[in-house]
Amino acid sequence: AQTVTQSQPEMSVQEAETVTLSCTYDTSESDYYLFWYKQPPSRQMILVIRQEAYKQQNATENRFSVNFQKAAKSFSLKISDSQLGDAAMYFCAYRAFGNEKLTFGTGTRLTIIP
Amino acid sequence: EAGVTQFPSHSVIEKGQTVTLRCDPISGHDNLYWYRRVMGKEIKFLLHFVKESKQDESGMPNNRFLAERTGGTYSTLKVQPAELEDSGVYFCASSQAGTASFNYGYTFGSGTRLTVV
Numbered sequence: 001a002q003t004v005t006q007s008q009p010e011m012s013v014q015e016a017e018t019v020t021l022s023c024t025y026d027t028s029e030s031d032y033y034l035f036w037y038k039q040p041p042s043r044q045m046i047l048v049i050r051q052e053a054y055k056q057q058n059a060t061e062n063r064f065s066v067n068f069q070k071a072a073k074s075f076s077l078k079i080s081d082s083q084l085g086d087a088a089m090y091f092c093a094y095r096a097f098g099n100e101k102l103t104f105g106t107g108t109r110l111t112i113i114p
Numbered sequence: 115e116a117g118v119t120q121f122p123s124h125s126v127i128e129k130g131q132t133v134t135l136r137c138d139p140i141s142g143h144d145n146l147y148w149y150r151r152v153m154g155k156e157i158k159f160l161l162h163f164v165k166e167s168k169q170d171e172s173g174m175p176n177n178r179f180l181a182e183r184t185g186g187t188y189s190t191l192k193v194q195p196a197e198l199e200d201s202g203v204y205f206c207a208s209s210q211a212g213t214a215s216f217n218y219g220y221t222f223g224s225g226t227r228l229t230v231v
Contacts, residue, residue, distance in 0.1 A: 004156070035219070044117070045205065045222040091157060100145055100209070101170060102220070104157035 002027045004094050006105035013082045014113050020067075021077045021108045023092030031097040034068065034075045039089040039107075048090070051075065053097075079110075087112045116140065120206050120223035127230055132194040135226045139188070139208030145169075146189050147209075147220070148181060152202040160204075163189060164211070196230045203227050 003026045013019035025034070036048040051059045051068050058066050063080045079086055092105040119138040127133050139146045148160040160179070161171040165186035174181070178197070183189040193200050207220040 037222075042224065043203070044224040045207075047219040050219065100147070100162055101159050101173075102147075102149075102157075103159070104149075106154070106156045 002029075002094055002096065002103045004092050004103050004105040006090075006092055006108050008108045009106070010109045010111070012111040012113055013079075015082055015084060017082055018078060018080045019082055019110065021079075021090050021092075021110070023075045023077070023105055025073050025075065025092070025094050025103075027073070027094065027096070029096045033095045033097070034066075035093040035095070035102070036064070036066070036075075036077045037091045037093060037104075038086075039091065040085075041088070045091070049077065082112050084112050084114065086110060118206055118208050118221050118223035120204075120226050122226060123224065124227045125229070127196055127228070129198055129230055130195045132192065133196055133228060135191045135193075135204050135206075135228070137189045137191070137206030137223060139206070140221055142210070143208035143221075144186070144211045145209040146183060147207045148189070148191055149205040149207065150202050151205065151225075152199075157205065160191075193228075196228075198230050201228055201230045 005024045032053045034051045037045045038048045039045045049059050049061045049064050065078045067076045089107045091107045093102045095102050146163040149157050151157040159173040162169045163183045166183050180192045203225040205225045207222045209220045
């Protein structure tokens, strides 16, 4: 069975600095998708960034980028120029190709220090 | 477009009572999912509807949980009778069919926080 591990229950970063959230996963599949979701205090989860496993190029969305290491099964999220609005729970998620189900990690609570 | 709507946002019930959670997906989304997060743990998949049919219900914890999706529109998740371990946040999500669900992502609701006392 696939598993997703987020080893950092909590992280904090100074405003305008850069922070990296870790995520590792375990799968025997060769084709899959990886996601980072953000859940602000208002509780609606929002998709931050996504990556297709067959693409070697790391996905980037404005201040958010990933470091995807397929061999190491690692999928970390880098947030540059952190802003107060980035404070949230961040969940890493996996989805096998052809399967609609998401497998989530336990989340990382990110605090932004003004 | 309207997002995924869930209600109630909070529910506090006594052990042994019944609670029904409702989810209204985005119009036109065939896929509807229920997930649950127990405090401090990962978000776990409960089940997946394609239109009105249950595609995958492998995550449903036991027969106290009953999910329905009337006419392929809104969905309800009933817990009867509720137990203490059912407490958590129940999320609903919807997506378009097939690979579009990757391209457009899932859209989640704000969740229902269920507390069983």
